């Protein structure tokens with residue numbers, strides 16, 4: 015049962031025929047050859063398949079492609095501009111925030127989402143109740159907000175520093 | 189995964205008519221639970237009716253000061269909604285303690301209420317499970333029961349309901365609004381989920397083809413003093429061992445409990461409204477001692493399984509901790525000690 019759908023991925027339009035059972039992750043990797051989103055657990059548990067889906071970070075392994083016809087997707091590959099790394103990617107490199115790198119594309123997309131969510135004032139479960147305005151992305155906030163991304167190499171300490179540095183750089187740029 | 193047809197609903201009535209007319213059909217929200225089950229082989233619908241683009245995505249004010257939350261409002265948006273944060277912090281916190289940021293960006297209010305148990309035996313089709321496969325038995329009864337029920341279970345099923353959001357909604361007396369083939373129904377969330385009895389495969393009182401369109405949160409000004417606390421095996425991104433939702437109305441002395449709304453998660457087949465604890469706490473000062481009395485009242489009939497007797501003291505300690513967060517410190521308060 016193939017259906018034709020349209021996906022805009024990293025700025026490029028694609029038309030792709032997918033079986034109704036195809037997930038967004040499989041459509042990207044297997045049909046379009048876009049392999050930066052990784053398949054880790056395939057059950058929503060590890061975060062390695064995270065992309066920015068219509069502007070928000072989202073896991074893609076449990077999302078059916080047919081249900082996301084017309085979606086705008088940005089993967090880790092499409093984050094940079096003109097051959098330059100995205101500031102979050104730079105921060106990951108600067109802070110040595112990876113070992114094998116398998117979880118990294120998902121971590122990076124998630125971190126970009128975290129910065130946007132914090133900039134909009136979205137709370138996390140560790141944000142004090144009643145706190146208003148800017149979210150200060152301290153270590154506790156970053157760890158909580160990034161907890162949907164698991165890293166088998168255990169590179170967490172440096173991932174948290176990378177996200178903190180990116181948050182600080184962004185704050186400075188505002 | 190068995191092949192299935194996919195249809196996008198054009199409006200709520202169309203979605204209801206399509207699923208109602210088709211025994212093998214299911215509604216699709218974001219799919220974060222349903223698609224997982226398709227992959228695991230737990231369920232095999234032959235038609236999915238996608239309701240996720242229906243315009244049921246608003247949080248609207250109600251005349252009584254409450255809120256009407258559309259079934260398609262995403263968990264992340266509901267948690268961040270200024271009115272929810274200000275008036276029902278317990279709900280915002282419950283949502284934020286569930287799943288991960290990237291799942292909450294997808295998960296819908298309707299789908300969250302209907303997510304199924306995370307019981308390891310339910311999720312493993314190679315083991316017997318009366319919930320997945322009625323009449324096959326329950327592997328959990330003689331199995332690993334750290335996560336299972338201590339209240340309201342039966343010899344047919346000891347699984348717990350996994351939703352955090354629903355626990356907060358149970359404390360708030362929320363009402364689930366549905367559209368079925370026979371029209372609209374309003375079901376208090378405390379009556380929405382079922383205890384297992386001898387039919388654990390039926391999680392809720394919904395009928396086939398009945399669509400959740402909204403959840404209404406009644407106006408409850410004192411719910412501004414409310415909190416959710418979730419205790420789990422790791423600091424984040426895990427299901428609850430025990431969770432406690434509390435809203436407190438205090439007398440003018442800032443200490444005596446006028447009214448309390450308490451619900452517990454991780455301990456029963458449904459979000460557990462703790463009416464006995466509420467009753468016990470009414471009129472008492474909000475101290476550690478009275479919290480323990482209240483928890484005693486609630487857990488008096490608990491039936492722990494092999495691996496989960498720890499949940500009884502955990503309910504006690506968590507209730508004390510939540511109330512401690514809610515009651516402004518008074519010198520000499522015996523809650524001090526629990527800090």
Ligand SMILES: Cc1cc2nc3c(=O)[nH]c(=O)nc-3n(C[C@H](O)[C@H](O)[C@H](O)COP(=O)(O)OP(=O)(O)OC[C@H]3O[C@@H](n4cnc5c(N)ncnc54)[C@H](O)[C@@H]3O)c2cc1C
Pocket residue numbers: 057058059214215216217218219220221222223224239259263285286287288291294295296297298299300301302303350351352353398399400401425426427428
């Ligand atoms: C790794 C992981 C961790 C998680 N951790 C937590 C956690 O800690 N706490 C927690 O509470 N949740 C947790 N969740 C569960 C998550 O919150 C649910 O999967 C999600 O809320 C379901 O919403 P959905 O829109 O994706 O539903 P779907 O998967 O689309 O649907 C779920 C069910 O609801 C039905 N349905 C959907 N919408 C409607 C409607 N409007 N009317 C009638 N029926 C409908 C579907 O037919 C299906 O049976 C976790 C999930 C994952 C994958």
Ligand code: FES
Pocket residue numbers: 052053054055056057058059060061062063064073074075076
């Ligand atoms: S592959 Fe999607 S969360 Fe693990």
Ligand code: FES
Pocket residue numbers: 111112113114115116117118164165166167168169
């Ligand atoms: S760097 Fe290896 S999994 Fe994270």
